[in-house]
Amino acid sequence: MGRRNAAYNLERTQAIIDLGLVLSVFEMNFDRTERLPTYTPMSTGPNICTPTPTPALIARTVAVVDIGATSVRMAIAEIDIRGSFRILEEVSQAVSLGKDTFTSQRIRRQSIEECAVVLKSYRRLMQEFGISGTDHVRVVATSAVREASNRLAFIDRMYIATGLEVESLDEAEVNRMTYMGIQPLLQSNPTLASVKTVVVEVGSGSTEVLVVRGGNVLFSNTYRLGSLRLTEQVDKLHTSNAKQRAIIETQIHRLVHQIYEHVDSDVSVQMVAIGGDVRLAAANLPDAHFNKQMCVVPVESLAEFARSIGVLKEDELVARYGISYADAETVWPGLMSYVLIAKEFQCDQIHIADTNLRDGLLSDLALRDSWTAEFRNQIIRSAINLGRKMAFDETHARHVATLSRKLFSDLATEHQLDNRMELILYLAALLHEIGSFINARSHHKHAMYIIRNSELFGLSVRDVLLVSLVVRYHRRSSPQPDHEGYATLDRNDRVAVAKLAAILRLAIALDESRSQRISNIVSKREGDRLIISTHGIEDVSLEQLTVRHSGELFEEVFGMNVLLRSDTA
Numbered sequence: 001m002g003r004r005n006a007a008y009n010l011e012r013t014q015a016i017i018d019l020g021l022v023l024s025v026f027e028m029n030f031d032r033t034e035r036l037p038t039y040t041p042m043s044t045g046p047n048i049c050t051p052t053p054t055p056a057l058i059a060r061t062v063a064v065v066d067i068g069a070t071s072v073r074m075a076i077a078e079i080d081i082r083g084s085f086r087i088l089e090e091v092s093q094a095v096s097l098g099k100d101t102f103t104s105q106r107i108r109r110q111s112i113e114e115c116a117v118v119l120k121s122y123r124r125l126m127q128e129f130g131i132s133g134t135d136h137v138r139v140v141a142t143s144a145v146r147e148a149s150n151r152l153a154f155i156d157r158m159y160i161a162t163g164l165e166v167e168s169l170d171e172a173e174v175n176r177m178t179y180m181g182i183q184p185l186l187q188s189n190p191t192l193a194s195v196k197t198v199v200v201e202v203g204s205g206s207t208e209v210l211v212v213r214g215g216n217v218l219f220s221n222t223y224r225l226g227s228l229r230l231t232e233q234v235d236k237l238h239t240s241n242a243k244q245r246a247i248i249e250t251q252i253h254r255l256v257h258q259i260y261e262h263v264d265s266d267v268s269v270q271m272v273a274i275g276g277d278v279r280l281a282a283a284n285l286p287d288a289h290f291n292k293q294m295c296v297v298p299v300e301s302l303a304e305f306a307r308s309i310g311v312l313k314e315d316e317l318v319a320r321y322g323i324s325y326a327d328a329e330t331v332w333p334g335l336m337s338y339v340l341i342a343k344e345f346q347c348d349q350i351h352i353a354d355t356n357l358r359d360g361l362l363s364d365l366a367l368r369d370s371w372t373a374e375f376r377n378q379i380i381r382s383a384i385n386l387g388r389k390m391a392f393d394e395t396h397a398r399h400v401a402t403l404s405r406k407l408f409s410d411l412a413t414e415h416q417l418d419n420r421m422e423l424i425l426y427l428a429a430l431l432h433e434i435g436s437f438i439n440a441r442s443h444h445k446h447a448m449y450i451i452r453n454s455e456l457f458g459l460s461v462r463d464v465l466l467v468s469l470v471v472r473y474h475r476r477s478s479p480q481p482d483h484e485g486y487a488t489l490d491r492n493d494r495v496a497v498a499k500l501a502a503i504l505r506l507a508i509a510l511d512e513s514r515s516q517r518i519s520n521i522v523s524k525r526e527g528d529r530l531i532i533s534t535h536g537i538e539d540v541s542l543e544q545l546t547v548r549h550s551g552e553l554f555e556e557v558f559g560m561n562v563l564l565r566s567d568t569a
Contacts, residue, residue: 061088062136063126064361065119067166069098069144069204069228070326072118075358076129083366088129093118094324097144098204102232107148115154116161123162138361139164142174143205143226171206171222176458177360178208179217179378182274184363185293185353186212192270198263198345199353201274202337204228204330207255211263217378219263220457225255227277227330227337245310245332252337256344271342272351277334280321281305282352293354299342302350306335375458376423382457383427390434390450399516401429403507410523411530414558415499424463425500427456428470429507448472452485465489466497473501474508478553502554506532506562509546518543530560533567540566
């Protein structure tokens with residue numbers, strides 16, 4: 001396909017984790033008729049979601065670099081004011097980072113220097129396209145660097161050699177980028193726009209799985225089993241090729257069963273495959289049906305092609321298909337993974353998408369690293385699902401979250417936080433009581449532990465930590481420098497956690513009765529006091545008392561006493 005424009009009770013807590021009540025995956029099982037209210041940021045403060053167009057932004061040239069297990073790939077693109085991008089140049093150079101990491105958990109010095117040479121050449125190409133600084137460049141690394149014991153030395157060496165900052169993507173961020181790249185293609189395809197679709201990318205080091213229906217992510221997970229990782233594992237056995245392939249197939253079957261068990265398969269699904277291996281197959285299958293940025297291939301045809309690939313030697317694969325030796329080594333296990341997954345889900349055909357991680361990175365750059373309203377709703381669904389697993393009081397949690405948003409909006413000039421932090425607060429409000437599932441005593445600490453050991457779709461490790469800390473400080477003590485997690489934050493994040501926790505305490509206090517009777521509030525600063533006004537409620541003495549007690553952290557952080565008033569006129 002051609003390119004396109006594009007302590008506390010840790011034992012019990014751990015037992016619950018082990019029982020699978022807190023998943024390291026994101027799995028949604030909502031009633032199909034349920035629709036989550038659209039999340040729209042209310043804050044009038046600093047906004048990172050809707051940048052104001054300027055003449056300089058009419059078109060900008062950007063570069064994204066993906067440091068993978070077998071190659072370093074770069075895409076240079078032009079992004080217009082509408083957020084659309086057009087690929088100008090794509091280059092790829094083979095490296096052996098994955099072979100190093102997956103065998104010895106460490107990247108060899110020679111491989112590091114080879115990668116530095118590649119990035120230097122890419123930097124020169126960027127300059128030819130007028131990309132001189134680093135503002136319009138994003139360089140990311142996936143599992144081969146992320147799992148290496150000397151990853152920090154690798155990242156530092158790349159910076160010293162090229163001036164480029166390498167970002168090691170965690171699994172949640174890779175899932176987010178996969179979603180960013182594939183969602184436009186799903187929405188534009190009449191067959192896939194509304195049906196349940198399993199999106200699979202078998203990489204060199206891991207396999208990414210997303211389940212999407214109607215634009216909603218129902219499930220996401222990263223499985224640490226990739227084509228190169230498989231081949232490196234069996235190479236250690238020093239057995240015959242036939243035996244190695246049998247072992248690889250056994251490992252793939254185990255992966256397929258895991259995926260099938262995690263994905264609710266109550267209805268028929270469509271399968272979308274992403275990756276160079278399946279694109280190679282599509283280009284060589286006579287019965288592949290091409291349609292813009294997607295093509296459809298019969299599963300049996302793909303299986304037959306995989307079998308024909310499997311009997312060829314690497315030299316023959318390189319000569320016949322023009323692929324690199326690194327790709328020749330991994331193409332068969334990759335194709336077999338796609339085939340077996342499709343058969344497990346009883347799919348007769350596979351949709352092959354012409355998208356990749358770099359497309360997701362470019363989409364993210366086009367949005368200027370913002371979280372769109374649609375993507376925010378995906379994150380919120382993940383949090384609500386976690387809350388339901390912990391049997392939370394959903395009505396109370398949603399109401400506290402709504403109050404938190406209103407307070408955040410009214411206090412924009414005081415807290416000076418961006419809309420990304422508003423969502424962190426909203427998620428913390430939803431999840432602030434889930435620790436009670438373990439024990440009501442110290443439930444704020446239990447909640448922090450649960451959140452840190454769960455994967456909220458679309459949130460990075462840092463974001464998850466921020467949510468967990470805001471929840472941890474919604475009651476009892478204020479943040480302390482020796483507290484777990486808090487001590488690792490930089491100053492900006494420490495201040496943000498304190499501000500958000502102070503706001504959350506007020507929101508919780510406003511629904512102390514759990515009746516949701518206080519909903520319409522306006523907050524204004526009057527001298528050294530914050531006045532929260534509500535309307536139509538005669539007796540708010542319970543909430544006034546709770547606000548006075550819960551406002552201590554707010555006064556400590558913002559320097560204002562808090563007073564709740566009711567206008568009953």
